[in-house]
Amino acid sequence: MPQNATETAPTTQLNRRQRLILAGRHLFAEKGYSAAGVREIAAEAGVSIGLIRTHFGSKAGLREEIDRQVIAQIEDLCSRASEHLGTEALDLLVEDAVEWVERERDALLYVRAALMEKTPGSQALLRQLLEIMRRFVALNRERGLLQDDVDEEWAATFLVIDFLGPAVLEPFSEEEFGMSMYHREMVKRRSAFMNRVVTRGFMKS
Amino acid sequence: MPQNATETAPTTQLNRRQRLILAGRHLFAEKGYSAAGVREIAAEAGVSIGLIRTHFGSKAGLREEIDRQVIAQIEDLCSRASEHLGTEALDLLVEDAVEWVERERDALLYVRAALMEKTPGSQALLRQLLEIMRRFVALNRERGLLQDDVDEEWAATFLVIDFLGPAVLEPFSEEEFGMSMYHREMVKRRSAFMNRVVTRGFMKS
DNA sequence: TGCCCCTGTATACGATCGTATCGTATACGA
DNA sequence: TCGTATACGATACGATCGTATACAGGGGCA
Numbered sequence: 243m244p245q246n247a248t249e250t251a252p253t254t255q256l257n258r259r260q261r262l263i264l265a266g267r268h269l270f271a272e273k274g275y276s277a278a279g280v281r282e283i284a285a286e287a288g289v290s291i292g293l294i295r296t297h298f299g300s301k302a303g304l305r306e307e308i309d310r311q312v313i314a315q316i317e318d319l320c321s322r323a324s325e326h327l328g329t330e331a332l333d334l335l336v337e338d339a340v341e342w343v344e345r346e347r348d349a350l351l352y353v354r355a356a357l358m359e360k361t362p363g364s365q366a367l368l369r370q371l372l373e374i375m376r377r378f379v380a381l382n383r384e385r386g387l388l389q390d391d392v393d394e395e396w397a398a399t400f401l402v403i404d405f406l407g408p409a410v411l412e413p414f415s416e417e418e419f420g421m422s423m424y425h426r427e428m429v430k431r432r433s434a435f436m437n438r439v440v441t442r443g444f445m446k447s
Numbered sequence: 448m449p450q451n452a453t454e455t456a457p458t459t460q461l462n463r464r465q466r467l468i469l470a471g472r473h474l475f476a477e478k479g480y481s482a483a484g485v486r487e488i489a490a491e492a493g494v495s496i497g498l499i500r501t502h503f504g505s506k507a508g509l510r511e512e513i514d515r516q517v518i519a520q521i522e523d524l525c526s527r528a529s530e531h532l533g534t535e536a537l538d539l540l541v542e543d544a545v546e547w548v549e550r551e552r553d554a555l556l557y558v559r560a561a562l563m564e565k566t567p568g569s570q571a572l573l574r575q576l577l578e579i580m581r582r583f584v585a586l587n588r589e590r591g592l593l594q595d596d597v598d599e600e601w602a603a604t605f606l607v608i609d610f611l612g613p614a615v616l617e618p619f620s621e622e623e624f625g626m627s628m629y630h631r632e633m634v635k636r637r638s639a640f641m642n643r644v645v646t647r648g649f650m651k652s
Numbered sequence: 653t654g655c656c657c658c659t660g661t662a663t664a665c666g667a668t669c670g671t672a673t674c675g676t677a678t679a680c681g682a
Numbered sequence: 683t684c685g686t687a688t689a690c691g692a693t694a695c696g697a698t699c700g701t702a703t704a705c706a707g708g709g710g711c712a
Contacts, residue, residue: 258659258660273481274479274480274481274563274564275479275482276478276479276481276482277480277481279698279699279700280699280700280701281698281699281700289660289661290660290661290662291661291662291663291700291701292660292661292662292663292701292702292703293659293660293661294700294701295700295701295702296658296659296660297659300700300701301700301701328650328651329650329652354563355563357615358479358559358560358563359479360618360619364619365619365622368616368619368623369623372623382650386651387650387651388649388650388651389647389648389649389650389651392640392643392649393636393639393640395624395636396636396637396640397640397649399616399624399637400640400641400644400649402616403608403609403612403613403615403616404608404612406612406615407608407609407611407612408608410562410608410611410615411573411604411607411608413565414565414569414570414573417570418573418574418577419600419604431598431600431601432601432604434598435597435598435601435602435605436605438597438648439605439644439645439648440644440648440649440650441648441650441651441652442594442647442648442652443594443643443644443645443646443647443648444593444594444597444602444605444645445533445534445587445592445593445594445645445646446533446591446592446593446594446646447534447646447647463689463690484668484669484670485669485670485671486668486669486670494690494691495690495691495692496670496671496691496692497671497672497673497689497690497691497692497693498689498690498691499670499671500670500671500672501688501689501690502689505670505671506670506671
């Protein structure tokens, strides 16, 4: 039977499994894969160590499952923006990304941490981001929204870097900028700046 | 007496110490701080484990020394570009960065790895990059090379992200782009694209 | 009722971690 | 030439790592 979705989840299988995933995602994101131990993960999830083996086979299996879920979230995140064009689509992407980060901060920090270790999962994650940005650039070119003679492959890479950049800086953001990279005010300024850059640049030639 | 600076260094203290630093930098960069073991580092350096304690007190002490050396290299790297203005300075920075990466590839990958873990060293590293870019932006504003109403803080952050971006993608670059991010051809295309972006953008408004 | 998966916990195991200790070799000043 | 400080390696130690095993409750079905 389905249980209600309260936070203090009881003892059903799905809940414990999902709690392990969330705890693993949190600790992998915070300390890195190697530094996060299975006992620590199990403790944070409030279950015993053996469950990791039961559900995921091993610590690596847990990571693979986390990778799958996070990749699905990214796909989801970009779905709305991918139906639009030009800077409007970028605005939508930023908007959805902010909402996503506020809702699932650990997922973002997990993406960040995953990219630091070259695993099949992280490779898939990056490839997905690249594909999304390539499609975006191609679509804009077709609609005549790209300037002439643009290196499209680098434009897509540029967008990926720009998407990941704030995530990379996020752990240092509080000290360096006084607030999170995903704070509303920060996002607004950054969004304005990036819109300006992609359409006009910021330096005189 | 000073010994000659041949590669196959003998048994003097400085050489072994420096070999440990290089081995640590390499393995920390490749596997991350936690995953790289002291035995592995000592083996790669060709010395015994105890030397890490002798010279650096602990594994963490070794990392701190590596941080210091890498930060000094970054400072050095940016010194030439910081004497110039506009896109010319950016070109110089790219040029010097490429030369540096070819000469000290491990150092770049170490920067990348260091930023993934929030340590005093990585914080200092990021702060240094930010300061360099802030000075660059301010200098260009004073000389009238900035467009009007530019958010200078975000411009500096943008430049940092853009500096770090290729390093973040580097481990995936061979698979995704067929060559290193710091391959001459890659650098040339990227440099051209970025010069265009900062002066004109790439999308129509 | 008896059997059996399934989910789950507790605990044991071998390996490896970073660090500490100790013996020896070497270099240098008196 | 001796004395001492330092450089260095071999090895031991306690902790913790990820994984494997043994066993307990609890529905579903014959």
